[in-house]
């Protein structure tokens with residue numbers, strides 16, 4: 448995947464006449480759903496690469512959805528299929544309930560996306576670049592100021608594009624996707640190659656768009672970035688979905704209880720006997736798989752083992768991600784044992 452800002456795929460320029468009226472409104476079902484989606488490629492030596500293997504994805508309408516997975520897990524290929532830029536071998540895709548690619552023209556005006564390399568003119572100002580794009584897709588010029596505000600670039604809009612920082616270039620690309628006021632925005636690794644300030648600004652822009660009620664699908668292999676901005680996430684590994692749900696749901700119950708007790712061996716034996724996974728960390732014990740930390744305290748106290756400290760060590764999404772994707776071997780597994788597919 449290329450790094451740095453990507454070009455705007457102006458889906459809005461698609462043929463809207465062929466598809467007829469748009470059926471359904473934003474909010475009456477998922478913005479994106481895929482079922483058993485599969486895509487293979489042939490390598491130069493004619494061997495087959497399975498890029499996407501039976502992917503089920505559901506992105507609720509409204510808010511920011513993180514599409515997470517390690518490098519090579521099939522995110523870009525999936526996004527390209529969602530946008531009609533690659534054809535699935537098999538499976539189903541729906542955008543706002545409409546089958547894609549068959550009914551893409553019916554939904555195309557509701558979708559904006561950033562993939563691949565930028566196509567802005569370096570010597571033109573940010574504003575001029577947007578004005579050219581706006582007239583190409585038949586959008587009034589007044590819209591240019593609105594989208595510049597939406598990405599917080601109004602003040603720098605007169606600077607030539609070539610003087611923009613990478614973060615500003617990326618926000619200009621986002622502004623271009625907003626010209627047609629789409630309901631769904633798809634960004635493939637939008638923070639790739641940006642410095643921390645650029646990442647923060649792009650993230651704030653995505654959050655704002657999600658708060659406006661738009662659906663933002665953002666792919667990333669850097670989970671810490673998405674964790675802070677996403678309402679819901681899907682985690683993929685080797686082209687398959689391994690977990691999905693809200694960030695809170697995915698990390699809930701996955702923390703460990705840290706307990707400090709004088710008689711460590713006795714406490715270890717007692718807690719292990721309850722069926723919990725217990726590991727030693729210095730003078731403390733880490734207990735995994737406990738639904739409520741109070742249960743640890745209660746179990747110990749009943750046997751006269753009094754804890755001097757009980758606390759929760761919460762996993763972040765990064766650890767959940769590593770645990771989930773580590774389970775998926777070469778052959779792939781559909782689901783990781785013990786991980787619920789939490790549908791938002």
Ligand SMILES: Nc1ncnc2c1ncn2[C@@H]1O[C@H](COP(=O)(O)OP(=O)(O)OP(=O)(O)O)[C@@H](O)[C@H]1O
Pocket residue numbers: 448488489490496497498499516517518519520521522523524525668
């Ligand atoms: N055009 C292609 N020809 C051959 N193989 C491809 C092609 N496009 C993707 N692949 C392979 O398909 C797999 C999935 O790639 P994809 O780019 O979709 O993953 P990704 O999750 O977006 O990864 P990254 O974060 O590194 O971009 C990889 O093994 C990749 O090498």
